[in-house]
Amino acid sequence: MESQPESHLLKLRKDTKENVRKIYNLDKPGRLEEAIKILQHWIQKQDHILKKDWNADYLDKTLIASKGSVEKAKKQIDRLCTMKTLIPKFFEVINVKKELPTILDLAMVMPLPTQTEEYYRVILVKIDTKEIKPEFFMMYFQYCLSVAEYIKTHDYANGFILVYDCRELNLAEVITKISTVELQQFITLLIEGYGARLKGIHIVSESKAIEMLINIVKQFLSEKVGNRIHVQRSIEDLPKVVPKGILPVEYGGNEKSIKELQEEWLEAITSEEHMEHLKVMYKACTDETRRNAGKFNEEYMGMPGSFRNLSVD
Structure with a gap:
């Protein structure tokens, strides 16, 4: 057993990263790095996503949560940023x-x-x-x-x-x-x-x-x-x-x-x-005036709440 350097609260097994990456075919040399670069390049091209400097570690974990799929990881990032815009009450920076x-x-x-x-x-x-x-x-x-x-x-x-x-x-x-x-x-x-x-x-x-x-x-x-x-x-x-x-x-x-x-x-x-981290990440939202309206309708009209009433110019 070993603790992840960043936190003593969340211990990792010695082979956690190696074996979890293997489960999702991200263990081959250069494969994970390539997927992260694709995500970083994609984020730069999304005018509506305001945060551009996503670190590789965060994107690594997003790929794992997406079962190694770059396309699913893109959707996950877009969804989280959009929800921070549409339902901000969940994302108040609170001690x-x-x-x-x-x-x-x-x-x-x-x-x-x-x-x-x-x-x-x-x-x-x-x-x-x-x-x-x-x-x-x-x-x-x-x-x-x-x-x-x-x-x-x-x-x-x-x-x-x-x-x-x-x-x-x-x-x-x-x-x-x-x-x-x-x-x-x-x-x-x-x-x-x-x-x-x-x-x-x-x-x-x-x-x-x-x-x-x-x-x-x-x-x-x-x-x-x-x-x-x-x-x-x-x-x-x-x-x-x-x-x-x-x-x-x-x-x-x-x-x-x-x-x-x-x-x-x-x-x-x-x-x-952590409080400073929340301030940064909770601002990782979207400017919906910069998103393709058709794309917004296709992806988000079915989301919960009154999102369908949101006007995207």
């Missing part, structure tokens, strides 16, 4: 610890330090609240996107396994309070913008409302990803789907406690370095 203390009392978002043997990153989300207010959801989405940007910058993974501990969450109230438009936009951001490739989504809950919530979420997922949602009735069931050794001690594993992990993550995503 989570100082500006969103309410949500931190309710939710913990913790990517676990150790990868699985297949190079997947497990992200544990623990939510402890029975009282739900509509404004909580946007706070939570902004919190998650700050973590997502950190992962995009510092991690190198084959994909993600999401674990939601909802034992203390009133799921019936979630269903009545959440905005399905914002939920769809958030899911689209993670999957189509950040390229989150999901191996599995595991929800720990005994609530009878869980199936109803899953049916809502599945409307915004492909059938393939939707079929990867599974309900675990007890935390004792988690080691069946996530290697026991990488789980926090509260879940029967050997990792630090969830309180320690959350504190470390909050320090990381509220650091001066």
Whole structure:
């Protein structure tokens, strides 16, 4: 095992980069470098994409998230930049610890330090609240996107396994309070913008409302990803789907406690370095007046929300 130099929070296996690149045929000498150069050249020619200086490391990870496809990587970059323009409320530069203390009392978002043997990153989300207010959801989405940007910058993974501990969450109230438009936009951001490739989504809950919530979420997922949602009735069931050794001690594993992990993550995503990074990346948006209108209509009319009402001159 070795830690990636940029972050002690996201450990990589010694052969992670080599083997993940091999999975997507990017391991041959010069192949990855060539793909990155093609992306950099393409970005320079896109008048509507305002950020031009995308570093090779970020593009490398975008190619991995796109299964080695340069064309899919182009689309992912374009989508993320466009969504920053169309739904900017998700991308407010916020110091989570100082500006969103309410949500931190309710939710913990913790990517676990150790990868699985297949190079997947497990992200544990623990939510402890029975009282739900509509404004909580946007706070939570902004919190998650700050973590997502950190992962995009510092991690190198084959994909993600999401674990939601909802034992203390009133799921019936979630269903009545959440905005399905914002939920769809958030899911689209993670999957189509950040390229989150999901191996599995595991929800720990005994609530009878869980199936109803899953049916809502599945409307915004492909059938393939939707079929990867599974309900675990007890935390004792988690080691069946996530290697026991990488789980926090509260879940029967050997990792630090969830309180320690959350504190470390909050320090990381509220650091001066990360806050400056957010300012730069959240400005990586588009000027839609410079985009071919026909191309915009073709690519984005089906996106969630009221995007179809946007006028592109």
